[in-house]
Amino acid sequence: MPIYAFICTSCGHTFDKLQKLSDADPETCPSCGQATVKRQVTAPSFRLAGGGWYETDFKKDGDKKRNLVGDASSPAPAPAPAAKKDD
Template identity: 45%
Template structure:
């Protein structure tokens, strides 16, 4: 399940909550109790590490040429 951030429009508190995409925002702010909570659009924590398409030239024609020139 993804983690979403919610902003209390009354006090400005930002809260993280793990929930489904279809779940409604939290009913109230844990700090002030206000019912005005808005879902924030934030950066994803998804990262690709290690060798990738462009590092290994997998997706480019230069990679195919390099593999052909490589002796077995």
């Protein structure tokens, strides 16, 4: 079940709620009791990174798995040199 973030537009109180996708959003603020609660749009708080994340972990053993992060054993490419400015 996802965790949703809510904010009361009357008092500014913010709170999170764990609920099903089919559950209705809360209508009243738990702090002030007003019916001015709105769902916030938030970014996920995790990122899938590291040497163990593949394009798909459900491929057959014969299929080639492509590492989305890159080969952890190879060094990172060198940054491109800065362009020179002609005055």
